[in-house]
Amino acid sequence: MQKALFGILTLILIYSCEDRREFEVNDFEKEIVLNAIISTDSIWNINLSYTKSIFDDTDFEQINNASVKIKDLSNGQSFFLDTKKTGNYTRDLNPVEGHEYEINVNIPSRQEIHAITYVPSVLEVDVVSNLVIDENGNENIEIGLEITDNPNEENYYVWELLEVDPKYFNETKAAPISTKYEEEPVDNVTPEDPIDTDGGGINPGNIGNTNGTLTAGDIFSFNTLQDDSEYQSKSLNDPSFFSESDVKAGKIANKLILASSLISSINDNYVINESGTIEEERVPLFELKIMAVSSDLYDYLRTYQQYKRSEIINSSFADPIIIHSNIRNGLGIFGGYNLKSFYIY
């Protein structure tokens, strides 16, 4: 029973001792890893590699002799990807929103690798922010999200709030990550009605309630999903996850509160011009990213986040985090997503 074990943890304080022991990984068999996260905004690009033992400090062995076939299950068309000799396989085509794809990878003397995913539809989301004053008189920002559910899909969402660095922000370089996406500036003092939670939405504040000071979320960021990203903004929270697979229509609402302490700690949202005066330029405080993801990618991201957070933990006392995989006869992830980005001033 775990609780007793915890009691024992107390005893460890008294007279525990540690002893090192070496171990071996017997009969290690390398497996194939397929990583492919697709969206409508990037061409087909997947990566194939082999696993290696924990004792192996060489580079991962890339797989360049594979035959990779993609089949669009929504229209029946198939095509092959071309190898780039770095374990990557590409084709100058973009996945299509709402389509389901099957991937088959054949490697000599190996079982066929197989997976299926889909690219979720474009998000219909409204974001409203309000300045609210708490009981202590502090000014907090309350951000409400309202997503119109696509009744034909299971719904898995991930959102992340990033601090905007004014040094990088200007009208032409606004939101480098999000230039491909629709931007919807949101006024920071918009006395709108509170977001309703019809459609069985998640209770406000239940997920991602950032009340309090946040830990810098350098554990996982959306940036990691995008190869062409040069901009590394500071994530204020680890990505938060929510799904409403039971909801087939209606609204899904969520709410987060940014505490005044957080706001004040990043209130450098102004630009100092060459003359040393402060420009009253309208620079956003935060960037809010909301992503609709396939169910497998949702599980992958969740477990990947948990893994990163618990990387230090690997003991017989704790079952380790197992990163989700939907690759049959192999490991890795084949998932799709669609992303929207918003600025909050």
Add this chain to the structure above:
Amino acid sequence: MSIRCIILSILLSSCINLQLDSQQTNSILDLPNSSLTVSELLLIIESQTDYNFSYNPQQIPLNKKLKIAGTQNSLKDIIASIEEQSNVSIDINEILKRIVILPPATFNISAFVLDSISGECLIGAMILADHKFIASTNNNGYFNVNLDYNKPLITIYNIGYNQRVYVANPYESDSLIITLIPKLDLNIIITPEKDHLINTNEYIDLGNINNHFGTAGTNDLVQQIKFSPGVSSGAEGQNGFNVRGGGPHQNLILIDDMPIYESSHLGGLSSIFLPSSIKSTRFIKSAFPARYGGRLSSVLDVRLKDGNKNNYSRELSLGLEGITGHIDGPIGTNTSVNLNLRASWFSAIASPFVKAITNVQDLSFRYNDSYSKITHWFTNTSKLSLSAYWGDDLVKTARSEFDDDNIGFQDYNRISWGNRFISLKWDKLLNEKWHLQTNIGRSDYNYRSRGSFNRSYLDMDTIAFNAFDILSISELRNYVANVELDYYSPNTGQYKFGINYTNHSNSPTIIESRTFVNEAEDPVITDTSYVADELALFVQNKFPLSSKVNFTTGIRGSLYTTNESNYFFLEPRLLLSYEHENHQLNFSYSRVSQFIHLLSNPGLGLPSDLWVPSTSNVPPEISNIFSIDYYRKKQNRSFGLSLWYKTFDNIIEYSNPSIIIYSLIINNELYQVEVDNSSWESRISFGKGHAFGFESFAQGTIGSFDLNVNYAYTRTLRVIGSIDGGSAFPYKFDSPHNISAQIKYRVNNHNSLVLNWQFASGTAYTLLDTQRLGTDGEPVLIPSSRNNFRLPDFHHLDIHYRLEKKLKGGRLIYDIGIYNIYNRLNAFYEYLSQDTPQGSPELIKVSIYPILPQFNISYIW
């Protein structure tokens, strides 16, 4: 006269005779009153009719008083009354006018078996006739058997008592009281003296508990059970015990028929049981009687003493663990009490040292137990008992460390758990054939943990704060009502009928916030509460198929209802037993269901044992258990072998260990992983499993040495969801080889030396031993398979010396021992370290119990 006339005359004569006979037996006799002895009735019949009697006065209960309906009865009715009430056979010879009274071929005897000193009833005492085991006493020490008239000798045997040979009287109508004299010698020989006494039941020798010690150094029932073949302790520091491939939560633990959810204190330092409070203990690993249900792997049925009916008995023990007190005795003529109390004082001893060498400001860990029972006898055959238990564990730590700039951390953790119950029990012998046993009660289990962490640190030259607070609660409440009837039939064996009703209320809760609350009251929470009803009907029957073969059969129908779902299971229980001379062979099959699951946080950090109910989405756990057991006993040696196989269905686990909670503090850093218990049903994976094994034991006495060796090979495997592609993997408690050995040297009648050695293969766990490429281009560690590694083997040798001194009015007992005498550093857990001097990954083994002294002194008077 023709032949035809002769025949006709004879027939006519016969008819006239019959008419006359009928007239004779229907003749009305006058009786002086309706209550007469057999001899008085015989005299009246002889005086008022032409009949005379023939009998052996040694074989007829002449002085037995009979009840006759009315004062005027026919001879026929009076004869029938004598036959029925005196258990004799009567033959009437009309020609000679002689009535012959013969003893019966068989007769029935029933009795209560009691301790001669305390008057406690003895549960599970074996009754032997003609050198064969024929019955055992029930939970009230009662038995009822049929004996051959020519073989009225029975032998009554109970572990820890001098066996007694009793000459049964066929004409004893009332239930007897047979007393056995306890062996007060501490060095009880473990094995029975007689060859024919084969270990046919599961009652544990409580005298033998003196040879088993918990880590804390006191006599320990659970430790004794762990010495049984097929029972594994898992690993160092583990609470509870694992039986034949099951988990600790799959053991049905009953104290006076009330369910208990935790049998050990603080990592197995000590069990919750106080030997001085216990009357009997029954431990069952297979062939579950139908009266037991609700857990898959074993039954531990503990009965508390009613209390000494004649004199006061007291015991006071002091040791490194704490203080234990016991008293039982009579209150008035028909009432007795049994009171027990234990309080640990580890904390008081250890805390100052810990505080002196660490940054711990507050440290306390304690546990308490309190047993009380009061029993009132209305008659010898009717009693009412009120039992109660209260026990709890508490671990509390508080640390803080801040520098001059107010940079540092504060950490507060508190965890408590405990069982408690109260039960009212009424037992009544309705007549020689029917015995009623009832009880009602309430049992509670509460588990509560609270962890708070507050950290201040420098972030870009400004002080930032990090706080975390988590509360985990699991509250179980059971209302229990049981009615059982024992029926003793001379022709079809012994039956037990019963109804068990339990109302379950279950509130698993985990809440978390980032608002640090330092040792404040727990916040008000609204949690999810589940209420369910469980109703079970059962019948079991034991009857002999032949002189060598016994068949015990039973069936239990279990209905479980919640607002949204109903489950009904029929659970057959079968045991076929063949006994010949010193050999016994058993075949058994049991089907068992379990309606409550345990979801344990499989991770580091604050634990959260959440007992969760079966729901419409989470079906009950089911197990099928097959077992073949062979026993042989000769003189003071016994030997046993078992082969068993069992299946598990609908077992549950969190789909991913991260799903529940982790707030892990390593090197003053908080590693929070995830807190989300909002919908545990959607976060679990279902699976099934199977387990199989082989067990053997050998016991014997050679001179002053008692030897006891057990070996078990056990494998237990699971298939959960899509883990490992649906392949079977070892259960975390899978420990293939288990050996326990004991040598006891009886120095003299009062002193003994005991050596105990235990060995268990290391349990399985999942080690991340493989690297794969993550989507961010960084390596990610994964396991090659679930539970792919094992802890090092667990073993330790303990030595104990017991010295008893008789004092005026009492006995003084010293127990001195050393746990883990060769200082084996068994693994409490291991973790992977990649930051090693050699540069290659290593495992770091953490141990908690090195060599430890043990000391306890008891005074009994």
